[in-house]
Amino acid sequence: MTGKGPRDYEDLIVYMNGEYVPWADATVHVFSPAVKYGAGVFEGIRGYWSEARGEMLIFRLEDHLKRLEYSQKVMGFERIVTADELAEPILEMMRRNAFTEHVHIRPTVFVEGDGESSAKGPVGVSITAVRRPKKAFVETGCRAQVSSWQRIADTAMPTRVKANANYNNSRMAALQASKDGYDTAIILNSRGQVSEGPAMCFFMVRDGRPVTPSITSNILESITRATIIELLGNDLDAATVERDVDRSELYAAEEAFFCGTAWEVSPVVSIDGMPVGTGEVGALTRKLQSVYFDLVTGVTNDDRGWLTAV
């Protein structure tokens, strides 16, 4: 990587409760419900550095911050840190760090103090960003395992919100996949149907048509998923079918990929050791990647108003 901007964690500037502080000072107390019970909610947002434009472009900032408001509402915090309150500190934190590479931005709203697991406040806010290049899987594809861990049910934890505590579920599936020699996992829901991967949504192609589990499959209502549905339908003339997906259908797929802010569009080349289609990255997936990356890096016109320049 060749960009300027902070090279090491020690050089980062972090937004913490109204102030811009050095990385070493961005701390949370061990007594806090955030640490004790995972009482926090967050967003993962990508900033794409455009070399051609010489500027940083944040993808769907407003949509991420609206989802963060919803997460706080569901988790019952004593006050909601709004999208309007967070937008400027995010931009200012980005300016102060002066990144010139792709980054991953993470605003977190969490419970400070020393309360029980049901404490509603005091509410703390942090915003961090770190350099984050494309995952290697974007080019090579990844090998997925259907996990024996089940996706949390919406009757157990609110699956639609990005609550920190939810991520122990993804963690178990990712750990198992890695221990068993796979790159990642596909997690089934409590009805035994495909839900999502650890922090990414799942698409497959069957009989030439993109298919993805519906939003009532215990998935996170992913912003990338919505983006992909729009790009497939509008730009690639391949409307997505949103429906339940059975496990055995995975082995019949012609193509498959994960999508998410972190995973972008990452092809799946095998599932449970069986090749997906030919075992190579599929043609529609490659076309979609090209449309997606041109959009997020500002190569194509941002007609939908999804890019915020820092």
Ligand SMILES: Cc1ncc(COP(=O)(O)O)c(C=O)c1O
């Ligand atoms: C559990 C989970 N599913 C799916 C996704 C993909 O969501 P998005 O596209 O909004 O990043 C994420 C976040 O990256 C996630 O944490």
